[in-house]
Amino acid sequence: MKYWFRGIKLLLLSLCTLILVVACNSSTPQLQSSETPENVASNCRVIQHDGGEINICGQPQKVVALSPPLLDILLSLGVQPAGYAEVDLLNSKVFDNPSQQIPFLGDRVTSKPVNLGDRHNPSIETLVQLKPDLILGEKFQLESKYRLFSSIAPTAFFDTGGKTGWKSAMEAIAQGLNREAQAKQAIASHDQLLETVKSQLAPVISGQTIIVLGWQKVTNESFIFAPDFVTGLLEDLGFQVIVGKSNRPSVSIEAIANIKADHILVMPSGDNTIEDAKQQWQNHPILRLIPAVQAEKIYFMDYQLTRIRGPIAAEIFINQIRQLLQS
Structure with a gap:
């Protein structure tokens, strides 16, 4: 019985540690050296997504894609991912050879994004350590994950299914990243x-x-x-x-x-x-x-x-x- 209580105690301690880390790392896009709080405040955009709306100020530098459709959209907008969650698990901390590790899209990835694991169950611990400025995911992740992800960074989830689901998602994401021209193109x-x-x-x-x-x-x-x-x-x-x-x-x-x-x-x-x-x-x-x-x-x-x-x-x-x- 004492071992059972000890296991429960360790589990609770781990959960508490994770909660504290998430709270301490909750972030918004970082200011660049040439920006002031006044300039950033005038450069805020309200982005509509399937979970409601988020406010993005300044220019996000570390953007995370939690699935292939979001990576596709980011690359089409000329944005390289800081972190990525694939369909198949990769036994590596980063995508250090993306052309071989990411089907169809990897030859367009010039960064070495952090491996966030499975798109259905991305690593919360790795996300916290990465400290992203913006998290992009799919609608199916909305109910169970949104509150947790948004405690780490501004988070937007989109329905990318259907015939043209990617178009509306791209337009919203482009607004948040100041990439409207790239989206139109x-x-x-x-x-x-x-x-x-x-x-x-x-x-x-x-x-x-x-x-x-x-x-x-x-x-x-x-x-x-x-x-x-x-x-x-x-x-x-x-x-x-x-x-x-x-x-x-x-x-x-x-x-x-x-x-x-x-x-x-x-x-x-x-x-x-x-x-x-x-x-x-x-x-x-x-x-x-x-x-x-x-x-x-x-x-x-x-x-x-x-x-x-x-x-x-x-x-x-x-x-x-x-x-x-x-x-």
Whole structure:
């Protein structure tokens, strides 16, 4: 029994220490040497986000992204992250080789952001030690994490889902970072790329249907994409997209075979790879007889793009689908 009480005592002491550290490190953007309190006060912006609003004064120097969509947006605005939380855990304190450690976005990261761990459970201790000026996260983190994160630094959470969720999030973040011009340019570049590729692919896409599958090997755990980032881009390009339900119920091989779609986009998820998925479709006696497969109108892309779902991911997706359809 005494060991049980000792364990409880140590746990309480640890919690108290964390609370004190958070309180002591609660911060706002730091003043630069050329700034005065009067100048900063006149340079405050109220930022609306899914948790309400925050007041940002001066220019944040240490900005943290708690998931891939927020990193995508920061990089599109020309801002390098001070800290980052990825999908897959990294056994390193910092992203010291980002081009290899951060899929699709790492070659644009010139800083060595602190590794904050899993996006679903970022390290509070590491955040406190980093002392960020601004924390950016996603809406799903709002209910359980907002009060804790905002005790460390000004925190804004955004819904980056849906077809264009990243646009509204980018505009709000750009306001807080004094990067409105960069946001307008990124959105304009995205819209222009869409129109260009849509025109190029019109002869191939016009009147054609497509289905997008989250593919977890040859099991009954795969699903049809509901309306979201990827299906929205395909619609913008001119496809008629066959969509599933928002709760992504599992769909059987037999059900997939009965869906009448001119094109199939397979996005391997979990530990499945594109090369493995191709083999699974080629070797399966039912899948390989699907008309779209027989017509060589089946394509494979990395599922990670759906997790990033920002302007950079959109550009990569659009260019990849153009290449696949024109090959």
